[in-house]
Amino acid sequence: MSTDTVRAEAADEAAERRREQRGWYFYDWACSVYSTSVLTVFLGPYLTAVAKHAADADGFVHPLGIPVRAGSFFAYAVSASVILSIVVMPMAGAAADRTGRKKPLLAAAAYLGAAATTGMFFLDGDRYLLGGLLLIVANASLAVSMVLYNSYLPQIAPPEERDAVSSRGWAFGYAAGSLVLVANLVLFTAHDSFGVSESTAVRICLASAGVWWGAFTLVPLKRLRERRSPSASAGTSAHGWRQLAATVRDMRRQPLTLSFLLAYLIYNDGIQTVISQASVYGSEELGLSQSTLITAVLLVQVLAVGGALGMGRLARTYGAKRTILGSLVAWTLTLGAGYFLPAGAPVWFFVLASCIGLVLGGSQALSRSLFSHLVPSGKEAEYFSAYEMSDRGMSWLGPLLFGLTFQLTGSYRDAIISLVVFFVIGFVLLARVPVRQAVRDAGNPVPEMI
Template sequence: MLDPPSRGWKPAAVTTAPPAAGTGPVDQPIDRALKRERFGWYSYDWAMSVFNTSVTTVFLAPYLTSIAESAADAEGRIFPLGIGISAGAFFGYVVSASVILQVLVLPLTGAVADRTGHKRQLLAGFATLGSLCTMALFFVADERYMLGAGLYIVANLCFGAATVVYYSWLPDLAGPDERDAVSSRGWAFGYLGGAVLLAASLALFTMHDSLGVSEGDAVRICLASAGIWWAGFTVVSVTLLRNRAPRHVVPAGRSAGALSGGFRQLGATLKDLRRYPLTLWFLGAYLLFNDGVQTIIAVSAQYGGEELELSQTTLVSAILLVQVVAFFGALALGRIAARIGAKRTVLGALVVWTGVLVAAYFLQAGAAVQFYCLAVVIGFVMGGTQALSRSLFSQLIPPGKEAEYFGFYEISDRGTSWLGPFLFALTYDLSGSYRNAIFSLVFFFVAGGFLLAKLNMRQAIVEAGNTPPERV
């Protein structure tokens, strides 16, 4: 059982400040309990980030494409589910299918988590199924591209659902003035974990000949190791995190089962969203500037390879460099936010992102050093932008509905992630220039930053029923 008898356990007070003078030793275990929970929360970022880094970003796309190409006919076409498509486009369709499923599932996942209060069980279940599917990618070989597609779709769906549940713990673990720092530490842990496993995987991949391992086997080992890592460190998180009693369960769903009650809870939340227009305003701003961030991550290797004519070794090592720098960047921007507020820090980061695109436009072909310098800047602002956006949104959620609202947050992260790539592709199609295509992404940071700058965060937090931090 994930929840043995608690023996009087109560949720720890949301603070790690030293006990006031004169308080007895009874106060000390509360602080230690909270620190243990926070460590468990950080550990899940460390556990899950390898899926994004090693599987989605680096290894699976080229490997699954090669598997599809080996199964293609003379014209380079395959026929999944009887539909003829180009083998080179297969992975893009697979990702799109997984995103569509997430849009349908993530809000319901949040509603079930909030209604039942069984977040540990849900986190354990989704992470277990997702990691097992990731491990099973080891068996994707020869012409089994449909096996790879099915495993990845389920794994990515579980990854998104587990992320919704994981994010929803943040308000329970940090008060308004602590949340930026706690969120930033979580992202930093994630980037460091992703970098550690990616470095080991790259070492295996580059030395596979000397180790007597074929290139395909090396990739399959790297993919499976991400699943093992994800599952192993999730055990730490599930052991240390604790459930909270559900709040604000809709009356019509109290006597219903978990799934049917979750649907009713979700319906009530969708109606309730209209009461919080400023929360929706933030989601709109986040949708825009985060789409810019995600698109840069997605197309940077293509830009570096096609336009700047950089080697594959340079591109992969730049990805690893971004991961390492992002660890320090997340912590640094968290400290800056403590001084000037998270909103101002994010706005400053968006200015840097705009500068990154301008610099990328003028990069010289073959200039690996310039590309590495740009990777350092991207790494520094990437972690902080995402961590502080998460903590800002957590302040805008009505109490008791954290998982449901983070479900919508993840939709704005994943469900609209086609906008940036579409603009990039359309600009290239019209102009024939990757430089124009990369520069077109400035729109997302300017528009998203403008919306965020116009948002009265303090008023939005109060309207959501929360207490604003000292610095917003």
């Protein structure tokens, strides 16, 4: 084979890889609108208001006969969605690796979540139970789809490209969130001009996120390629669980990978809780308007695009691990400052939002790419199932702690400051992980800078 032929084939392979990477970015573009518009901005305050409307004279609702303070219902619903997620995710990851058919599973999870989100249009009056159910289904579906989506990263990007590819994916997601939030802000602030009530405007914003999620999922489903393993065959859930058990046993022989997952489990719990509860804190404790909250989250989205790409560049110089550790220090300082924010002062809330935006995307993107180096070849979906379980598996604890702290103290300030512990402990645990040795133990080449 001539040198020209080899070069041509290499160029064709690189072009195909870039095309697949661009398709992969679009799932972040599709699903991140749910995380931004629904989970971060609208659903928390709106579902809390619906629950308060259904509450008794003492401010409690009674799902399944259990007395729950209306202000804590949203946080508890998030926790319930995480519990469902950690039951379903292992089956999806094991089935994907066993059958080699990730795309049908990705499509099923994505469209179930999109349908549940679109159904939030019907959340009005005192239908807080409907809102909780749809939230649980949508969150669990998103978690399963992210297992499958993330597992493509080691397959579509060589080691030296992964920090950049992962960061671009997050940047795509935050760019989509910014674009849709602008439209949401116009509709919400000018709802009278559009001839709809404020409640209807919120429900349209919620449902439109589901439509967006479903529509843009078509792009990755078209461009991503299936990679069937030699042992791939039609499996059953029982086979999936047996394969997962084998993966768990295999991961026990990778103690450094498990050490990273433990650190990630803890600090990401803090990140996820801040994302899901920040709007409740802003509206209930600081007395900020919905328009102010939307503007603040829009600011987070815009800055997160640059933050994700910027931290990706920092990782080239300092390595992903050191860059993540720096972001955890920033998270700790930001939450500490958040405790002292004065009520009714949107400018200081915008400053806090700016700090969050600069570290949010990068800390998540680099965690994803760093973990991809710790995954043995051929076990991507199962290991990313464990990763997503670390993402979600203890993420019930943050909202639960947040909700319990408010229920016991009646103060959202106490609830928000309690989350600092996740970043401090996560920092200590991550600092102790020798990532180069972890990559070698997984049988992968060690990048020059990690």
